[in-house]
Amino acid sequence: FQNSPSQKPPNCSPHQRPIQQPQPPTPGNPRKVMKLNNPLERVRNVIHSGMGAQGEGRTFLYIQTSELDPNPFQPRLHIDEGAIEDLRRSIAEHGILEPIVVRRKEDRYEIISGERRWRASQAIEMEEVPCVMREASDEESFQLALTENIQRDDLTPLEEAQAFQKMMEMKIASNQTEVGNMLGIRQQRVSDKLKLLELPESVQQYFGERYQDRFTQKHGEYLSRLKDQKKIEQIACRIIEERLSTRETQQL
Numbered sequence: 001f002q003n004s005p006s007q008k009p010p011n012c013s014p015h016q017r018p019i020q021q022p023q024p025p026t027p028g029n030p031r032k033v034m035k036l037n038n039p040l041e042r043v044r045n046v047i048h049s050g051m052g053a054q055g056e057g058r059t060f061l062y063i064q065t066s067e068l069d070p071n072p073f074q075p076r077l078h079i080d081e082g083a084i085e086d087l088r089r090s091i092a093e094h095g096i097l098e099p100i101v102v103r104r105k106e107d108r109y110e111i112i113s114g115e116r117r118w119r120a121s122q123a124i125e126m127e128e129v130p131c132v133m134r135e136a137s138d139e140e141s142f143q144l145a146l147t148e149n150i151q152r153d154d155l156t157p158l159e160e161a162q163a164f165q166k167m168m169e170m171k172i173a174s175n176q177t178e179v180g181n182m183l184g185i186r187q188q189r190v191s192d193k194l195k196l197l198e199l200p201e202s203v204q205q206y207f208g209e210r211y212q213d214r215f216t217q218k219h220g221e222y223l224s225r226l227k228d229q230k231k232i233e234q235i236a237c238r239i240i241e242e243r244l245s246t247r248e249t250q251q252l
Contacts, residue, residue, distance in 0.1 A: 058132055058133065058134045059132070059133045059134075060130070060131070060132055061130075061131050061132075061133055062129065063102065063131045063133075064128050065118065065122050065127065065128060065129055068100070068102065068110075068111055068118055068129075069105065069108055069109065069110050070110075070111055070118075071111045071113075071115060071141060071145050072110075073138060073141050073142035073145060074115060074145055075142070075155060075159055075160075075162070075163035075166070076149055076154055076159055077159055078156075078159075078208065079116060080209060083116065084119055084120055087120040088123045090120075091117070091120050091124060092124050096121065096130055098114070099114070099129075099130040099131050099132045100113070100114030100117055100129055100132070101113045101114055101131070101144070102114075102132070103133065103134060103136045103141060109131070109133070110141070112134070112136060112141050112144050113145050113148040138170075139170055139171075139172045142170065142172065143167070143172055146167070147184075149163075150185065156207045156208065157196055157207050157216075157217040157220060158196055158197075158204055158207035158208075159207075160193050161194050161196045161197050162197070164176075164179050164190050165194060165197060167179050193217075195220075195221060195224040196217070196220045196221070196224060198224050199220060199232065200229050200233055202233055202236075203220075203223065203232060203233060206236060206239075206240060211240055214239065214240055215236070215240060216246065219239055219246055219249055222246065222249055222250055223235060223236060223249075235249065235252055238252070
């Protein structure tokens with residue numbers, strides 16, 4: 001974004017400054033820039049390409065990494081450390097290409113989306129990161145974080161199911177159809193995911209990273225049709241131990 005001659009830049013503390021065209025440093029006014037292949041130009045391109053303009057409930061700032069807190073409504077329950085390491089390497093080489101979305105919480109900032117970028121930035125000791133600050137309630141923060149994860153296919157089937165359930169518990173949506181409409185997905189997808197919550201907890205654990213190549217959503221959907229909890233647990237164990245396909249599972 002660019003300010004017209006009649007506009008005044010927003011008031012900012014030393015730890016939050018708008019993204020601007022770079023000015024040459026002077027002895028009395030050194031310009032603080034990001035470490036490691038400063039990606040200012042890439043960030044500006046992202047901003048100019050359609051992320052909205054200041055004055056529409058959004059402000060573009062650089063914020064100290066130490067002033068950011070993770071989203072307590074993050075639908076992703078587990079963060080893959082391997083993915084963080086890959087992202088750390090990418091940011092060290094190319095910088096942060098997409099600003100982190102945050103909201104103001106008292107005297108700090110809470111991340112709405114971009115927690116992995118923030119953690120990777122901390123790992124390489126970046127002092128500040130580009131951010132988009134916007135106004136958002138708890139419900140909006142949760143919905144925005146969930147939408148981003150769904151679009152990026154970042155959630156396990158169980159995490160997605162738990163997030164859909166939480167949307168209804170928080171009164172963000174009153175039914176499955178509203179959940180689907182708000183997230184831009186089919187109602188059937190919402191229904192199929194919610195059925196997974198009916199499985200015993202001992203079976204739900206198989207949706208984690210450790211067994212993701214053995215226990216799929218289709219396995220869970222089939223088991224959710226069974227009524228005998230003991231039988232569900234027995235079949236789930238066989239799926240893991242014998243690496244049964246969905247078709248082989250249905251033939252048991």
